[in-house]
Amino acid sequence: MNTLNPQQKKAVETVNGPILLIAGAGSGKTRVITHRISYLIQNKGISPYNILAITFTNKAADEMRERVFKLLNLPILKTKNLFQKNSPNLGTFHSICAQILRREAKSLGYKSSFTIYDESDQKTAVKKVMEKLNLDTKQYPPEAILHMISSAKNELISSKDYGRYASSYFQEIVEKVYIAYQKLLFDQQAMDFDDLLFKTIILFKKNPNILATYQEKFKYILIDEYQDTNKAQYEFVKMLAKKYKNICVVGDSDQSIYGWRGANFRNLLNFESDFPKTKVIKLEQNYRSTKIILNAANSLIAKNSLRKEKNLWTENEKGENIYYFSAHDGFDEADYIVRTIKRIMNQESRIKNEEGNQISQSINPSTTQSLKLNEFVILYRTNAQSRVLEEAFLKYNLPYKIVGGVRFYDRKEIKDIVAYLRIIYNPMDLVALERIINMPRRGITIKTFQKILPIWMKALKGFQFLKFKKDINKIKDLNTKAKSSVLRFIDLAELFIKSIGKLNLAELIEFVAKGSGYKDFLLTPKGISKEVSIENEARWENILELKSVAEDFANMPTPDALAAFLEEVSLLSSIDQYNSQSEAVSLMTAHNAKGLEFDFVFIIGLEENLFPHSKSMLEPAEMEEERRLFYVAMTRARKRLFLTSAQSRLYFGQMQNNSPSRFIYELPDDLVYQDKEKIGFIGRLMKKTDKKTKSAIIDLRPADKVVHKVFGEGIVVKINKNIAEIAFADAGLKKIAIDMAPIRKV
DSSP states (O other), X not given: OTTSOHHHHHHHHOOSSOEEEXXXXXXXXXHHHHHHHHHHHHTTXXXXXXXXXXXXXXXXXXHHHHHHHHHTTOOOOSOOOTTOTXXXXXXXXXXXXXXXXXXXXXXXXXXXXXXXXXXXXXXXXXXXXXXXXXXOTTTSOHHHHHHHHHHHHHTTOOTTTXXXXXOSHHHHHHHHHHHHHHHHXXXXXXXXXXXXXXXXXXXXXXXXXXXXXXXXXXXXXXXXXXXXXXXXXXXXXXXXXXXXXXXXXXXXXXXXXXXXXXXXXXXXXXXXXXXXTXXXXXXXXXXXXXXXXXXXXXXXXXXXXXXXXXXXXXXXXXXXXXXXXXXXXXXXXXXXXXXXXXXXXXXXXXXXXXXXXXXXXXXXXXXXXXXXXXXXXXXXSSGGGHHHHHHHHHHTTOOEEESSSOOGGGSHHHHHHHHHHHHHHOTTOHHHHHHHTTSSOOSOOHHHHHHXXXXXXXXXXXXXXXXXXXXXXXXTTSOHHHHHHHHHHHXXXXXXXXXXXXXXXXXXXXXXXXXXXXXXXXHSOBTTTTBOOHHHHHHHHHHHHHHHHHGGGTTSOHHHHXXXXXXXXXXXXXXXXGOOSSSOEEEEETGGGTTOOXXXXXXXXXXXXXXTBGXXXXXXXXXXXXXXXXXXXXXXXXXXXXXXXXXXEEETTEEEOOOBOHHXXXXXXXXXXXXXXXXXXXXXXXXXXXXXXXXXXXXXXXXXXXXXXXXXXXXXXXXXXXXXXXXXXXXXXXXXXXXXXXXXXX
């Protein structure tokens, strides 16, 4: 207890009644939660059996458990059973609910040995249901239907009630599948991930006596990251805490960055209304960052209107100014970042901003003892930005690791397109051939592939396509359909090879992506919703980013460019030995950085339409979430913070010239190491940008009810950028431009 500051101690020792802990970044909230559990047990004599602590990840729960048992001087128990009298109940929402359901399964007609289906199991189950209902899985993608079912469960809408909300033909299809899917799960004694919370709430509602049992058991409740709770989690907590109201929630509205996953930070903002007489305690002392970093972060987040007011402060050193670097382009940006890391690793005390300052490439970071590469992180808004960074790290022979994502050249779509290019360059590359001969699907099975291999090897040594076509007709046990499919593929390969003399490398990549059918495979709308999945859009964006790589070979003849490109890609794909977990720079999205901290943080790509993302430009609420995301990224830094933007950037195969991010402008000038004239220039740009984007846009979210002057009443099904997909009672499913359509919320 002597290690706690006054506010932390107050949070630990305030035992009864509802408590709202506003815990700023780096304010020691985990320490408070664990000490509070220990205090309840050791100082107040409360049985561990009556304490429930919930967090969002198993890793966080395990860390919390380890700290608590250490404070209690107890050996860490391997079992995580809820009903051990000498152990507090620690876990995630889903693990806690699963244990409750195991114990009370009979009340829902289940056996305690029910199965929990993962995503793969769920897809299989939905496909079986759709087969029985004679529904085309191509017209109605199972993934899209599962997404709708999952959203319904998180909003506590049962399969029986779903029909009341279904106002489009597609939603009527979802209703049929939802009902049959739940029946199949029950018949097979299974629950899916969303059922764990949903069915626990149903259990409590249908059985007040069972609810009362758990209200009596969980007299003291602690919830971490409360700003990230969805409706189902919110209801679960309210029901358990209703009797004793000894609930302590910890959160920070400024760190709510998962709205796109259904999290509702308003649960935190409304906590005092839900639980009158709430005691609000603010943990504002930061133990992580320097004064300059905190002051800058405070100034930035103050621009948001939907937040719980707080002001982080620290007794840490003042620290160095935030450094902002405006690069010429994305390659210059990446080069600057890696050279700066090398400079710091060489123990230079300060980053100099002198033109022509060169860093020796002979520095070996492993010889530097004072710093480790894992103290550095590079944060970006989108995964596609990692590609240029990876090339820079390889250029300087500096180890790195991608966290929470797949390396650019290891992504399936990139490997597929590169395999096509390898076949063009060398038709005898059978590894590449096997990868793409049926990608996208052409009806060429593994058996067919094995049958044609001998004549492929014989004929294609000299690019003798005509001989291959003649010889394939001699294969007796190859049916007509298979032969036709193979011949179409050989025509395609021949076309690609002949195009080498007509197109440059970037054009060749695009020609292959389109001619092979890969683009259509990714971007052809599927199902009655006529929407392309977000995942497929991202995969196509990665292929466009591959065109940016090809620009490096623009001045070479295409055959030479192709050879050089494939050689470079081969080297880039074989550097696993550099990705050491103990000694490597981390590369990750800003979202994946939540909960982490590093001595040196680089936030890159700070340009309008990139960070903040273009999808947030016309939606004030989404712009606030983008600002929260930038705030989270800033507050990961312990010692130094670097911000970068590029005056031009090859992004998705196109040159973009976006102005610097408004977030740079929102930082105090005196805290940023930046040319004054340039700051003024940025400021003028940003003021113009603000005027353009501060238009009155209606704030719509899925499930909102609206009225359209022509189509009448409807329900918002989906929001994509500035387009709302609305199911109207009379007019059916319509796509509406939010900023132009005559609609209003009701």
